[in-house]
Amino acid sequence: MSERRSTRPxxxxxxxxxxxxxxxxxxxxxxxxxxxxxxxxxxxxxVAVSTLQGYFGSREDMLVEALQRATSKEVEALxxxxxxxxxxxxxxxxxxxxxxxxxxxxxxxxxxFWTAAAHDDELRxxxxxxxxxxxxxxxxxxxxxxxxxxxxxxxDVAALVDxxxxxxxxxxxxxxxxxxxxxxxxxxxxVLAQLAFAxxxxx
Amino acid sequence: MSERRSTRPxxxxxxxxxxxxxxxxxxxxxxxxxxxxxxxxxxxxxVAVSTLQGYFGSREDMLVEALQRATSKEVEALxxxxxxxxxxxxxxxxxxxxxxxxxxxxxxxxxxFWTAAAHDDELRxxxxxxxxxxxxxxxxxxxxxxxxxxxxxxxDVAALVDxxxxxxxxxxxxxxxxxxxxxxxxxxxxVLAQLAFAxxxxx
Amino acid sequence: MSERRSTRPxxxxxxxxxxxxxxxxxxxxxxxxxxxxxxxxxxxxxVAVSTLQGYFGSREDMLVEALQRATSKEVEALxxxxxxxxxxxxxxxxxxxxxxxxxxxxxxxxxxFWTAAAHDDELRxxxxxxxxxxxxxxxxxxxxxxxxxxxxxxxDVAALVDxxxxxxxxxxxxxxxxxxxxxxxxxxxxVLAQLAFAxxxxx
Amino acid sequence: MSERRSTRPxxxxxxxxxxxxxxxxxxxxxxxxxxxxxxxxxxxxxVAVSTLQGYFGSREDMLVEALQRATSKEVEALxxxxxxxxxxxxxxxxxxxxxxxxxxxxxxxxxxFWTAAAHDDELRxxxxxxxxxxxxxxxxxxxxxxxxxxxxxxxDVAALVDxxxxxxxxxxxxxxxxxxxxxxxxxxxxVLAQLAFAxxxxx
DNA sequence: AATGAATGAGCGTTCATTCAT
DNA sequence: AATGAATGAACGCTCATTCAT
Numbered sequence: 044m045s046e047r048r049s050t051r052p053x054x055x056x057x058x059x060x061x062x063x064x065x066x067x068x069x070x071x072x073x074x075x076x077x078x079x080x081x082x083x084x085x086x087x088x089x090v091a092v093s094t095l096q097g098y099f100g101s102r103e104d105m106l107v108e109a110l111q112r113a114t115s116k117e118v119e120a121l122x123x124x125x126x127x128x129x130x131x132x133x134x135x136x137x138x139x140x141x142x143x144x145x146x147x148x149x150x151x152x153x154x155x156f157w158t159a160a161a162h163d164d165e166l167r168x169x170x171x172x173x174x175x176x177x178x179x180x181x182x183x184x185x186x187x188x189x190x191x192x193x194x195x196x197x198x199d200v201a202a203l204v205d206x207x208x209x210x211x212x213x214x215x216x217x218x219x220x221x222x223x224x225x226x227x228x229x230x231x232x233x234v235l236a237q238l239a240f241a242x243x244x245x246x
Numbered sequence: 247m248s249e250r251r252s253t254r255p256x257x258x259x260x261x262x263x264x265x266x267x268x269x270x271x272x273x274x275x276x277x278x279x280x281x282x283x284x285x286x287x288x289x290x291x292x293v294a295v296s297t298l299q300g301y302f303g304s305r306e307d308m309l310v311e312a313l314q315r316a317t318s319k320e321v322e323a324l325x326x327x328x329x330x331x332x333x334x335x336x337x338x339x340x341x342x343x344x345x346x347x348x349x350x351x352x353x354x355x356x357x358x359f360w361t362a363a364a365h366d367d368e369l370r371x372x373x374x375x376x377x378x379x380x381x382x383x384x385x386x387x388x389x390x391x392x393x394x395x396x397x398x399x400x401x402d403v404a405a406l407v408d409x410x411x412x413x414x415x416x417x418x419x420x421x422x423x424x425x426x427x428x429x430x431x432x433x434x435x436x437v438l439a440q441l442a443f444a445x446x447x448x449x
Numbered sequence: 450m451s452e453r454r455s456t457r458p459x460x461x462x463x464x465x466x467x468x469x470x471x472x473x474x475x476x477x478x479x480x481x482x483x484x485x486x487x488x489x490x491x492x493x494x495x496v497a498v499s500t501l502q503g504y505f506g507s508r509e510d511m512l513v514e515a516l517q518r519a520t521s522k523e524v525e526a527l528x529x530x531x532x533x534x535x536x537x538x539x540x541x542x543x544x545x546x547x548x549x550x551x552x553x554x555x556x557x558x559x560x561x562f563w564t565a566a567a568h569d570d571e572l573r574x575x576x577x578x579x580x581x582x583x584x585x586x587x588x589x590x591x592x593x594x595x596x597x598x599x600x601x602x603x604x605d606v607a608a609l610v611d612x613x614x615x616x617x618x619x620x621x622x623x624x625x626x627x628x629x630x631x632x633x634x635x636x637x638x639x640v641l642a643q644l645a646f647a648x649x650x651x652x
Numbered sequence: 653m654s655e656r657r658s659t660r661p662x663x664x665x666x667x668x669x670x671x672x673x674x675x676x677x678x679x680x681x682x683x684x685x686x687x688x689x690x691x692x693x694x695x696x697x698x699v700a701v702s703t704l705q706g707y708f709g710s711r712e713d714m715l716v717e718a719l720q721r722a723t724s725k726e727v728e729a730l731x732x733x734x735x736x737x738x739x740x741x742x743x744x745x746x747x748x749x750x751x752x753x754x755x756x757x758x759x760x761x762x763x764x765f766w767t768a769a770a771h772d773d774e775l776r777x778x779x780x781x782x783x784x785x786x787x788x789x790x791x792x793x794x795x796x797x798x799x800x801x802x803x804x805x806x807x808d809v810a811a812l813v814d815x816x817x818x819x820x821x822x823x824x825x826x827x828x829x830x831x832x833x834x835x836x837x838x839x840x841x842x843v844l845a846q847l848a849f850a851x852x853x854x855x
Numbered sequence: 856a857a858t859g860a861a862t863g864a865g866c867g868t869t870c871a872t873t874c875a876t
Numbered sequence: 877a878a879t880g881a882a883t884g885a886a887c888g889c890t891c892a893t894t895c896a897t
Contacts, residue, residue, distance in 0.1 A: 074365070075280075075361065075364070077280035077281065078365065080891065080892085081891075081892065081893095082890095082891075082892095090857085091857070091859075092859095092891095092892085092893095093857075093860095093893090093894090093895095094856085094857055094858065096892085096893075096894095097856075097857070101892080101893085102892065102893095154360070154364065155361065157357070157422075157423065158357055158358065158361040160423055161354060161357065161422050162278050170423050171423065171424065174419075174423075197439065198436045202433055202435075203436055205417075205420070205432075205433065206413060206417070206433050206436045206437060208416070209415075209416030209417045209419075209433075210409060210413040211416065212416035212419060213411070213413055213414065213416030213418075214408075214416075216377075216412075216415060217408070217412075220360065220364060220370055220373050220374065229405055229408075230408065230409050230412075233405055233406055233409045236401070236443075236444070237409070237443060237444055240440060283865090284867070284868095285866080293883090294882065294883045295868095296869090297881080297882055297883065299868070299869090300881075304867080304868085305866090305867065305868095480771070481770070481771050483684075483686035483687065484686065486869090487871065487872095488869095488871095496878085496879090497878070497879050497880070498872095498879090498880090499872090499873090499874095499880075500878055502872075502873095503879090507871080507872085508870090508871065508872095557770060560766070560767055563763070563825055563828075564763055567684070567760060567829060568683070568687065577829065580826065603845065604841060604842045604845070608841075611823075611838075612819060612823070612839050612842045614822070615820075615822030615823045615825075615826075615839075616819040616822055617822065618818075618822035618825060619817070619818030619820065619821035619822030619823075619824075620815070620818045620822075622783075622821060623783065623814070625766075625770050626769055626770060626779050627780065635811055635814075636811055636815050636818075638807065638811075639807045639812055639850060642806065642850070643815070646845075646846060647845070647846055689886090689887065689888085690887080691886090699862090700861065700862050700863075701889095702861075702862055702863070702890090702891090703860080705888085705889070706861070706862090710889080711888065
C-alpha cells in the first residue's frame with residue numbers, strides 16, 4: 044500500500060528545510076495526503092522537484108516529516124498553554140477552548156494525518172505517541188484538581204479524558220465539511236458542563 | 247482535484263451490481279479512498295476491470311456509489327433500531343450502544359468517506375445529508391423525552407445532540423488507529439452519564 | 450497498420466443492410482474514417498453494435514463496404530448524366546458542373562476514402578478502379594468531340610483529362626476546410642475556358 | 653472529437669526537439685495522422701514515450717507542431733524559390749515545377765494534414781493560413797506580369813490562381829495512391845499551357 | 856548543493872470482439 | 877436473427893525517481 048520509504052541519505056538543509064516543511068503542511072491541508080505531489084510542493088515552495096528529493100528522499104518521507112513537525116508543534120503549544128494556568132478547572136477550560144478554536148486548516152491536516160496513519164505503520168505509531176502527548180496536559184490538570192480536592196471524578200480519569208478529547212476531535216468533521224469558521228462558541232458550554240459533571244467539580 | 251465523473255450510460259447489473267458494491271466497500275475500508283483502484287476491486291470481486299467500468303462508468307462513480315450505499319444502509323439500520331424502543335432514554339441508550347459498537351471496518355470506511363468528502367463537493371453534499379439523517383433519531387428521541395416530561399435539557403437540544411454524535415465519532419480514531427475491536431464498553435458509562443446530565447434526565 | 454479484416458460469414462441483411470450503409474456513410478463523412486466507431490454507427494442507425502458485426506464482420510469491413518457503395522453510386526450517377534447530352538462540349542460542361550456542384554458531404558467522404566486508401570491496399574485498389582471509372586465519361590466525351598471534328602486537342606487526351614479531374618478534385622480542399630457551400634460558380638468559367646483551350650474546341 | 657490539447661509546460665529540447673519533429677513527420681507520412689501513436693514516434697526516434705510527452709505535452713500537440721513545422725518549411729522554400737526569378741512567367745513556371753516535383757512523402761503528409769484539419773478547428777485555421785501563404789508567391793508573380801504588361805489575364809487573378817493551385821493539389825491523389833514517383837513531366841505542359849492561356853501571356 | 860532532463864511503472868479509459876441467450 | 881453482457885488489448889497520461897551536469 045504505502046510507497047517505499049527511501050533509504051537515501053537526506054541532506055541537512057537547515058533553515059531552508061524548515062521553510063519548505065511549512066509549505067508542505069499548507070499544500071497537505073489543501074490537497075490532502077495522497078494528492079500532494081512533489082510538483083505541488085515544488086511550485087508552492089519555489090524549489091525544484093529534485094531539490095525536494097535531495098532534502099527528504101522520497102515523497103512519503105517528505106509528507107511524514109511535515110506531518111510530524113506540524114502535529115508536534117501543536118502538541119507543544121498545548122503543553123505551554125497549560126502551564127499558564129494554576130487553577131485546575133481554569134486550566135482545563137483553557138485547553139478545551141484552545142482545542143475548539145483550532146483553525147480549520149489544522150483540523151484538515153490532522154484529518155489527513157489520521158487517515159494516512161490508518162494505512163501506514165510508522166505513521167500510526169507516531170499518531171499514538173502524539174495522542175498520548177496530547178492527552179497528557181488534560182490528565183495532568185485533572186490529577187491536580189483531584190489532589191487539591193476540587194475534583195471528585197465520577198469515572199476513571201483516563202476514560203474521562205479520552206471521552207473529552209474524542210468529543211473535541213469529533214467536532215472536527217462538521218467543521219471541516221461545512222466550512223464553518225470554528226467549532227468554538229456553539230458547543231463550549233455543553234462540553235464544559237458535561238466535563239464539570241463528570242469530574243464532580245465544585246466549580 | 248477530484249477526477250471527472252463519467253456521464254456514460256451505466257449498465258444495470260442487478261444483483262451482481264450489489265454484490266460487487268459490497269466488495270468495493272471492503273476494499274475501500276482496507277486500502278482507503280484514493281488508493282482503491284479498479285484493479286483492486288476487480289481482483290476482490292472476480293470480474294474484469296472493464297466490466298466494472300461497464301457497470302459504474304468511472305472509478306470515482308464506483309467509489310461514490312459504494313460509499314453512499316454503505317452509509318445509507320448504516321443510517322437506515324439506526325432508524326430501524328430506534329423504532330424498537332418506546333422509552334426515550336432506553337431508545338437513546340440503544341442508539342449510543344449501537345454507535346459505539348459499530349465495527350471497525352465501518353468506521354474506517356466512514357473516515358475515508360469524510361476525508362474524501364473534504365476534497366469533493368458532491369461527496370461533501372452527500373455527507374451533509376447523511377449527517378442530518380444520522381442525527382435525526384437522536385433528536386427525535388430527545389424530543390419525545392422532553393414532551394413526556396422525563397427530560398429537562400440544560401442546553402439547546404440541537405447542540406446537545408451534535409456534541410453527543412461528535413463524541414461517538416471522535417472515539418472512532420483511537421479505535422481505527424489502535425486496531426481495537428470496539429469502542430463500546432470502556433466509554434459507554436461516561437458518555438451515557440454525561441448525556442443524562444445534559445438532558446436533566448430523571449432516569 | 451490496418452485492422453484485420455474478418456473472415457466471419459456475413460449475414461445477408463437485404464434492405465436493412467442498405468439502409469444501415471447509408472447511415473455509415475453519413476457518420477463517416479462527419480467523424481472521418483478512423484474515428485468512426487461501431488458505437489457511432491449503432492447510435493445513428495438504431496441497431497445494436499453486435500448486430501452490425503453480424504452484418505459486416507469487422508469494423509474495417511463495414512467501413513470499406515460503405516465507402517465502396519457510396520463512391521460507386523457517385524460514379525454511376527455521373528455516367529448516367531453524361532448519357533443525357535449529345536453534343537460533346539455540352540456533355541463535358543455538364544460533367545464539370547456536376548463535379549463542381551458535388552455536395553460538401555460527399556467531398557468529405559471522398560477525402561476520407563482517399564486518405565484511408567493510402568494506408569490500405571484493398572482500399573487503394575478500389576480507389577484506382579473508381580478513378581478509372583470516373584475518368585471514363587470524360588474521356589468518352591472528348592473522343593466523341595475529336596471524332597466529330599469539333600475538338601482538336603493540343604495535348605494527349607489522357608493527360609488532359611487527368612488534369613481536368615485533378616483540378617476539380619483539388620477544389621475539394623478549400624471547400625471542405627472553409628465550409629463553403631459549393632465550389633461551383635466561382636471557378637466554373639476558368640475551368641471550362643482552360644478546358645476549351647486545351648481541347649482546341651471550336652465552341 | 654479532437655483530443656484535448658495539453659496546457660502543460662513543454663520542455664525546451666532545442667536541437668533534439670527539431671530532430672524528433674523530423675521523425676514525427678516521417679512517421680506521420682507513413683502511418684497517417686490518427687494512427688500515429690507515441691509508441692511509434694518513440695521507436696522511430698529512439699527516445700522514451702514519456703520523453704516525448706515531456707517535450708510536447710500531448711500526442712495532439714506533438715502532431716500539430718510537426719505538421720506546422722513541415723508545412724511552414726515547404727511554404728518558405730517556395731517563397732525563396734520565387735525570389736530567384738525576375739521574369740514573371742519564368743517565376744510562375746518555376747513555382748509550378750516545384751509544386752509538381754514535390755516528393756510523395758510530402759504530399760502524403762499534406763493529405764494527412766488536410767484530412768485531420770477537417771476535424772479540428774485549430775488545425776483548420778492553420779491550414780487556412782498556410783494556403784494563403786502558399787498562394788502568395790503565385791499571386792505576386794501574376795501581378796508583376798500584369799504590371800509589366802506581359803500578362804493580360806482573361807479572369808479574376810485570385811480565381812485563376814486558386815484553380816492553378818487546385819490543379820497541382822489535385823494531382824496529389826493519383827500520385828499518392830499509385831505510388832508514382834512524381835507528377836512532374838506528364839502534366840507540366842498541360843498545366844503551363846492552360847495557365848499561359850488564362851493569363852493571356854505573351855510568352 | 857541544486858537542478859533539468861530523461862525515463863519507466865502504473866492507472867484510467869476506450870473500443871472491438873466473443874459469447875450466451 | 878438480434879442482442880446485451882463481459883472482456884482483453886492498446887493507448888494516453890501522470891508522476892516519482894534516476895542521472896548527469
